Amino acid sequence: MFQEGKVKNYQAERGFGFIQVDGESRDLFFHIKDMPNRNIQPQIGEKLKFRIVEEKGKFKADNIVRLDLKAEPLHQGAGSPVRESNRAAPRDQAGSGKAKYITLIGLVIIAVLTAVTYGKYRDYQAQKQQKAQQLMLEQQRIIEEQRQAQGKLPDQVLTEQGRKNLASRPEQIQAGRLPSRAPAEQGNARPAADSNQAPVFKCDGRTHCSQMRSYEEAVFFIRNCPGTKMDGNHDGVPCERQFNR
Template sequence: MFIEGTVKSYNPERGFGFIQAAGQQQDIFFHIQDCPAKDIEPVIGEKMKFMLVEDGGKFKAGHIVRLDLTDQMSVASVPMPFESTRQNAEYGKVSSNSRNSSKLKLSKFITVIGLIVVVVLGILVYGKYQQYQEQKQIRLQQMIQEQEKLVVEQRKALGDLPERVIDVPEQERKYTSVASNQTDYADSVSTDHSSGQSFKCDGRTHCSQMKSYDEAVFFLRNCPDVKMDGNNDGIPCERQFNR
């Protein structure tokens, strides 16, 4: 049960005093350590509310409530309406500015991080490209060296091959023989040319258009698209000139 009273005396050097309470025959002892707000010294006449507690066989004031001090603190802690509004407005401005500043800093930070990421990616891509070009150049050089080595080996292998006689097919041998005979005969014809005869290609292609065997031989040897050697033996117009 709480009892109300007033401070009757207080010794600031020793930190204790006495409370005069209604209905009590003796003044009640109290100590500053049992009071709230110990940094504020009690004054004579200050109202207090307390409970009697036993301490070493004697009673003293405990659970002290400083009524005058509590009222003063309550009034001081309640702001005036205008002052409260101004404080709230200022606090709102500070909070808004703080939020805007935080957003601005965050935006700048994100921008810087983005630029750093772009630069790092660019460096990595350029490095990969350079590495690809170097590998491509190395592969090209290796291919050139391998080809050069292969050519050298082929030349060495061809140089070691034994000599072989080329077997000419019978048909080619016959054609070679006919061509040789035709050449020999043409030499004799050219000898006849030196006697004053002269021929030139003028579009004639058949034996019936030839005036002499020498002329037929000349056309067969020198003029295109002639049709004077049906059996391809190098002798033109055999029936016409009895060859």
């Protein structure tokens, strides 16, 4: 791991000196042979970056980088080599800029995909809720029509019958083409609308569906007459097969 420090002192005639390491109280030995640009004498206070290694039982600085030196020739003559660290700097900066650009593009793509996915999910939830509302409204409408056609039957019976009617026409409900009234319901509604007075029934000992002349008569018998055998599943709807209920 590289550390940083400053040249504390240097003995030019002996070629070594000491570095004041940042954040530490002890000084670190260095030799001129371990520094690049040996022809340029280290200056007191010059900033360095280095590794601490052990040699012959003592610690010293190695792989020294001189941070204060600018890119300049090692020798005064023309064609002298330039410091390797300064040549590498532009390449490092270009690589860093490219990595940042790629990262930014990746973040933009992720944000776009997230927005598209959320939009599709929201549309799906809206369609699902709309279909559920349509089914509820249609079932309520069927129940009201049954009340008008059949009288005040229990809500449980009306709801069960409404579900059967909905199940018999799922494609029309999904397509939004809901008929105003099922044919069977229209047939049951006409007698009530055309007649000014409801038919009068009375308990006369009949107990089976084969003895009933109408669905309304069967409803009257199971509600008011004892011993009837017309509602096997006890759901309040008598003679379901006979009257297509």
